[in-house]
Each structure stands twice: as C-alpha cells, then as structure tokens.
Amino acid sequence: MDVEDGQSEREKGVGAEPAGDPPTPSPPAFGGHPGDTGGPLQPPAADASAGVFIRREGLEFCFEGCVLGRAGGNSPNICRAVCALTGASLQVLRSEKQTLLKRAFALSRAATPQESRLCAAGDALASCCRHYRSRPTHGIGRFKYLLPREAPKRRRDRLQMKEINVGTEYEYGDINIQMTSYDMCLVEQFAQYVHKLCNRLSVRVNESYAMPTKTNEVLFLEERGSKMQLDAVLTTHQRVVQISGLSSTFAPILLEVIQSNQPEGVHLLVKEHTEADFKSRLKSRPELEELLAQMN
C-alpha cells in the first residue's frame, strides 16, 4: 500500500476544500494537484488515466471491497479504484499500469453489491476508522464530547467528600451501613440486597466495599484441667455500603425496611462516615509514624 506520510499536507489541503470546489468534469490529474479532487460523486469513468490512489487512512474503512486491499498485489489497485467510485477523500498520488487499472475497474464494477457488502462487513470488523473528512457527515459518531468531563484519576486515594447539610429539607451526609457476620455468603448477599434497595429507592450509593477480614481463635478451658483447648477459628466479615443524600423524612423508612430484612447472625450498624473509618482500610505505616513521633 502506498502510505506516504509526507503527503499529509496535501491531504489537509484536500480536506480543507470539501464542497467548495465545483465538480470538475475533467478527471483528476496525476502527480498531486491538491485542489483537483474532482466532485465528490464523480467516478473516474472510463478515463483509466484517473489513477486515483487513496491514502491509507482514507481507505481503511472502505465499504466496497476493501478486504481486497488487505492482500497485496493487484488488490490495492482494485481497492483504490473502487474507493474512487464511492467518492471518498481522493488524493492523486501517482498512477500505475493503466491497463491493469481498467481491468480492475471493470472487475470492481462487475462485482455485485451484495458481495461487496459482505466484504465490507468483514473488513468493518477487522478495521474501523471512518474518516470522511471532506463530507458533512464527518465526526458523525462522536459522543465523548457530550459526556461530562471526568477529572483525571490520581494514583493516590482521594479522601472522602463530606456533604454539608443545608436547607429546610435536611439531608444526611455520608452514611455507612456496616454489616458484620461470621457467615460470609450471608453478609455479602445482604449487602447486595441493601445496595439494590438503595438503587431502587433512588438513594445515592457512593461506595460498596468490604472491610478486611478479622480472624479470631476461640480457646476454652477444659472442665478437668488447666489447659486451654482450641475450639474454633472464626472469621468475621464486614461489608459496607456508603450512601449519601438521605433525606431526613425518608431515613426512618429505609432503616425500617433494612431491619425487617436483616438475616440471622448479621449485625447491622449504621453510622456517619468519618476519616477514621477511611483510615482503617489503609495499611499501617509504622516507619512513617516512628519518624513523625521522633520529629515531635
């Protein structure tokens, strides 16, 4: 494929004059006339001298037989000729064997639209970059500019945001619903239930995370003897669902619903979110603390 990066300027020049140019009846000449792209819908017709070669970028999508363009050899020529048909952003680079072109052109013409569409489908999967820069439909699929700008995520964990309660309809700030139990599956399912419930009642859920597991060894004293015997190793699991913006009138209702669905053995604790809660999730740094203590 003829990829020429040096041609970028010419391409730009070409793209800058999309429809301003009246469709010139003469076929595009060779050797780079920036302005003469020919009308958008002008096929090179029988003039095989129209050796129109499209830049690789403009080609990638080509919905008629681009798949041919993938293979080497003759196919690029076919591809290019076909693209000329569609009126893509053409650019004259150079011409090659004209006879070959004629044949290729005839072949491409002969190809049924169904086949070409099939080929197109295959290629669309393989590569997808539509660049009709000269057409009014350029950038038709863009949508990212409509989405709200996301702040770049820093590597460091950002501290929580506490909402200030203002107004007549008082709202609570960040609230943690902490569920603790020895049974992991139960506590996880309950956390899922609470999360879904909050979604359904349009209560904003900030985060839903798990606290580190605590392991306890339970020893008991034997009846006859002073030796402590290992009874069991229990793991305590905790899940937290953090909500915010709970209105004061709705809070008791939510609590009521959660309580009525509380399973056995799951301990519920609803409290306001504090920095200490956040810090308890982080690893301890004894060296740093030592140095800070020494400093002070």
Added chain:
Amino acid sequence: MFLFFFSLWLPQTVQFRGSHWQTSLLAFKASLPMRAQPKKKKKVDIKREQAQKDRMKKKIRKLEKAAPEMIPIEDFMTAPKYSDSNRVRSLPPLSFEETERRVLLMKKWSLYKQKQDEAEKKAIQTLVAAQQEALKELRLESEELYQAAIRRDERLFPFERDGPNYTPPLPGYDPPEGKCIDITKVYTQ
C-alpha cells in the same frame, strides 16, 4: 626562716615547674580550651542536629510520597487449592420426576418471592404517602412543628441492631471459660 620559706617556696616552684606543663596546661585550659569547647558544642552539635532533622524530613517526605495502600481483603483471594482443575464434583444423573419437581418448586418459589417483593414495595409506597400526608396536615396545623419535624434527627445515628437468632438463648446456661485471640494478619506498608 628565709630558708624555710624558700624551701617551702622552692618545692612549690619545683612542683610547679616539674609540672610546668600542667601549670601551662591549666593556664591553657583556663584560657583556650575554655573558649574552644563551647564553640564546638554550639557549632557542631547544632549542625549535627540540623543535619539529622533534614535527613528525617527527607525520609518522611519520601515515605509520604508513596500513596497509602488498601489492606488486601482475604475474602476475595481464593486459595490455589480450590481452583485446581482436578476438583470436579461428579453428580448422579437426576430422574425425570426429580427435575420436574425441582423446576416446579423453583417456579413456585419465584412467584412467592415476587409477591413478597411487590408487597414490600407497596408497603414502602404507603409509608411514604402516609408520611407526606401527615406532614401536610402538620403544616396546616402549625408551621413551627412542621419545621421541627422536617429537621434531621441527630440521635438517629449511630444505629446498631443485632440480627434475629434462630433459637433464643438458653436460660441458665453456664459457658466454659475461655478466651478469644485476635490472629488477624497485620499488613504494613
């Protein structure tokens, strides 16, 4: 007498002279060392202390630059022995009646749960509607009370509740003595 004094005097002088170094040293100690040591104390120690402080500050800054990491949660880490591909449960094939029974049971159960869920949603709606109506009436009654009712309850949180139990606690149960040791793994950064 003069001799005596002289003798007295001489040995002293001799002593002095014998240890003239000493006298001179003493003199030196009186003069130069007395001047030099406090200088050393002031300069060197202060410098050393400052250098130490700077080093500590640098270390602190370096450590603080590293982002704080979250403690890994053991719940989410499966032990490799459980993800061994050799562990395959071989279940016996079920009879037709059994599968039918299970399918029908599942349908009944899902219907029951659906009814339960709908009832819950309805209950929530009625609760909210009743609350709103009550607040409206209260507003018509007195604005002050309405404002006070709207305000959030500070004593609501923290709210704690233990889940229900399968069985109530046994009366008069004497548990054996024992203790609980916390063997949670401590992660440090």
